[in-house]
Amino acid sequence: MCGIVGYIGNDNSIPILLEGLKRLEYRGYDSAGISYIKDGIGEVIKRQGKVSALTEAVERENISAPIGIGHTRWATHGVPNEINAHPHYNREKSLFLIHNGIIENYLSIKAGLVKEGYEFFTDTDTEVLVNLIDRYIKKKNLSLFQAVRYALNEVEGTYGIAVLSIAEPDKIVVAKNGSPLVIGIGDQENFIASDVNALVSHTKQVVYLEDNEMAVIYKDRFVAKTISDERIEKEIHEITVDADEITKGGFPHFMLKEIMEQPESVRNSMRGRLILDEGLIKLGGLLGYEQRIANSNRIIISACGTSWHAALVAEYMIEEFCGIPVEVEYASEFRYRHPVIRKDDTIIFISQSGETLDTLAALKEAKRRGALVMGVCNVVGSSIARASETGVYIHAGPEIGVASTKAFTSQLIVMALITVLIARNRQMSQIEGVELTKAISELPEKIQEILELNDQIEKIAEVYKNASNFLYLGRGYNFPVALEGALKLKEISYIHAEGYPAAEMKHGPIALIDDNMPAVFVAPNDPTYEKIISNIMEVKARNGKVIAIACNGDSKIDDMVDHVIKIPTTHRMLTPILTVIPLQLLAYHIAVKKGLNVDQPRNLAKSVTVE
Numbered sequence: 001m002c003g004i005v006g007y008i009g010n011d012n013s014i015p016i017l018l019e020g021l022k023r024l025e026y027r028g029y030d031s032a033g034i035s036y037i038k039d040g041i042g043e044v045i046k047r048q049g050k051v052s053a054l055t056e057a058v059e060r061e062n063i064s065a066p067i068g069i070g071h072t073r074w075a076t077h078g079v080p081n082e083i084n085a086h087p088h089y090n091r092e093k094s095l096f097l098i099h100n101g102i103i104e105n106y107l108s109i110k111a112g113l114v115k116e117g118y119e120f121f122t123d124t125d126t127e128v129l130v131n132l133i134d135r136y137i138k139k140k141n142l143s144l145f146q147a148v149r150y151a152l153n154e155v156e157g158t159y160g161i162a163v164l165s166i167a168e169p170d171k172i173v174v175a176k177n178g179s180p181l182v183i184g185i186g187d188q189e190n191f192i193a194s195d196v197n198a199l200v201s202h203t204k205q206v207v208y209l210e211d212n213e214m215a216v217i218y219k220d221r222f223v224a225k226t227i228s229d230e231r232i233e234k235e236i237h238e239i240t241v242d243a244d245e246i247t248k249g250g251f252p253h254f255m256l257k258e259i260m261e262q263p264e265s266v267r268n269s270m271r272g273r274l275i276l277d278e279g280l281i282k283l284g285g286l287l288g289y290e291q292r293i294a295n296s297n298r299i300i301i302s303a304c305g306t307s308w309h310a311a312l313v314a315e316y317m318i319e320e321f322c323g324i325p326v327e328v329e330y331a332s333e334f335r336y337r338h339p340v341i342r343k344d345d346t347i348i349f350i351s352q353s354g355e356t357l358d359t360l361a362a363l364k365e366a367k368r369r370g371a372l373v374m375g376v377c378n379v380v381g382s383s384i385a386r387a388s389e390t391g392v393y394i395h396a397g398p399e400i401g402v403a404s405t406k407a408f409t410s411q412l413i414v415m416a417l418i419t420v421l422i423a424r425n426r427q428m429s430q431i432e433g434v435e436l437t438k439a440i441s442e443l444p445e446k447i448q449e450i451l452e453l454n455d456q457i458e459k460i461a462e463v464y465k466n467a468s469n470f471l472y473l474g475r476g477y478n479f480p481v482a483l484e485g486a487l488k489l490k491e492i493s494y495i496h497a498e499g500y501p502a503a504e505m506k507h508g509p510i511a512l513i514d515d516n517m518p519a520v521f522v523a524p525n526d527p528t529y530e531k532i533i534s535n536i537m538e539v540k541a542r543n544g545k546v547i548a549i550a551c552n553g554d555s556k557i558d559d560m561v562d563h564v565i566k567i568p569t570t571h572r573m574l575t576p577i578l579t580v581i582p583l584q585l586l587a588y589h590i591a592v593k594k595g596l597n598v599d600q601p602r603n604l605a606k607s608v609t610v611e
């Protein structure tokens with residue numbers, strides 16, 4: 001959460017900062033601000049709300065400055081208003097700081113500074129940090145870099161920060177602990193950002209800072225050090241994301257573009273990884289670890305949000321086909337509840353962004369306890385990917401819409417590949433391997449067929465757009481899909497929705513059913529089908545409205561429900577990759593019809609880098 005960006009070079013920093021902030025807006029959009037140094041004077045412009053409000057204000061001024069920093073905020077400490085917006089600065093307006101993260105001990109630091117005569121004007125933790133740096137500069141006569149370093153040694157919490165000083169206008173000082181920070185290397189110009197998306201239109205060469213590392217960025221070089229002041233050499237990485245991958249490409253919203261991209265994104269997730277005639281899987285990132293994984297006594301999968309739903313589906317897959325016990329854990333609970341972790345456990349962390357703080361912290365804890373730690377991430381070079389011993393990229397391409405769609409289906413593809421890989425190293429026969437790999441390879445066309453039902457789904461959305469509650473029900477592999485369908489609707493339409501295993505309905509949710517309550521049943525042809533039909537009858541007997549996701553050729557369901565969306569059949573293990581697609585479209589259309597901002601729903605952020 002919160003996006004930071006910075007530029008130093010010969011060009012005008014202002015449009016570069018604004019463009020970068022726009023690209024980082026998925027990380028938070030409560031307020032935005034920039035500061036820059038021009039002719040020895042530091043200025044700040046901030047606005048409450050979206051980056052567009054800031055852009056409007058900045059463009060009126062017609063500014064040009066060769067060095068600047070910018071921030072888009074997801075509020076933690078202090079309401080989302082203009083005063084609390086970053087950058088924060090000291091009393092003399094000679095130091096400017098942007099921050100992604102939380103300074104946990106800010107109150108005690110603030111109390112000390114107040115005693116020394118410092119005044120505070122915002123409710124943020126960040127304002128404390130900029131004044132602490134100011135104090136070190138003045139009291140100890142330190143350079144900017146050393147003052148930042150001293151201040152950070154006093155700080156508990158997480159940060160990705162960038163600091164400007166009018167006394168040293170040839171540099172940006174940056175530091176990282178727990179929040180991501182990337183340096184972009186240009187020709188006589190350098191950049192910093194929370195992620196590579198903000199940099200791709202300027203450079204493909206990046207350096208990832210690690211925790212407890214700092215850097216001084218000049219226009220023609222950078223110097224990296226640890227927070228203990230030891231010089232370090234950093235590797236330069238080449239990024240592969242293209243600028244046109246992060247535009248809407250003619251779609252009204254990123255979310256719709258990303259839903260529609262799924263035939264291609266799932267194809268990319270499986271590309272080069274299926275050996276169809278032998279029913280085998282090749283995953284380069286797991287090379288050398290296959291046996292250890294297949295011999296695990298237990299697999300734990302940990303994640304947050306939509307990625308946690310992918311983990312739940314994977315539990316069903318791995319237990320059925322590999323015969324290894326699987327536990328699925330919310331990363332936030334896992335890291336704090338003293339879990340029993342053994343050295344022969346494999347722990348898989350699923351994360352689209354690869355930056356979710358809880359997931360990263362859980363990973364570090366699992367690693368410390370000696371388990372094999374595997375990352376399943378989308379963002380290449382992300383913190384979770386780098387901290388994992390072994391792992392698989394899902395290759396879904398950049399996902400910008402805050403509600404995750406294509407990352408979910410690609411996570412499921414990768415978890416299916418991992419399942420077959422493990423199972424073929426255990427008891428799965430070649431025949432079954434061939435059957436599954438073939439079924440996986442056929443998914444892109446089947447997803448395409450479902451996307452062609454967009455108009456039908458939009459019509460259903462029209463009928464239910466004013467509902468105030470929704471129930472999503474599924475069984476077996478599709479119970480997690482019910483959870484995901486409900487989450488999508490909640491996130492972007494603000495309609496209360498609950499996902500349940502269909503049989504559990506009798507133990508509570510059935511009390512909610514009346515003739516205003518739509519219930520979405522995920523009812524593909526699988527071993528749970530007959531049971532689901534009974535659950536549908538139970539809802540209909542109470543006058544509930546039923547929308548069903550069923551398979552082509554299932555005519556039995558037609559007369560039982562109010563609306564049916566028919567999808568192609570596939571192997572039972574893979575049904576979630578198809579059944580979720582109508583649910584993504586349903587949530588999307590309902591939110592659009594309600595006039596809501598589907599790409600930036602209120603209160604949410606795509607990358608949650610605070611606890």
Ligand code: G6P
Nearest residue numbers: 304305306307351352353356404
């Ligand atoms: C946020 C996003 C969700 C996402 C979750 C986990 O809540 O809004 O879409 O599923 O974080 O993110 P990750 O990047 O770890 O998959």
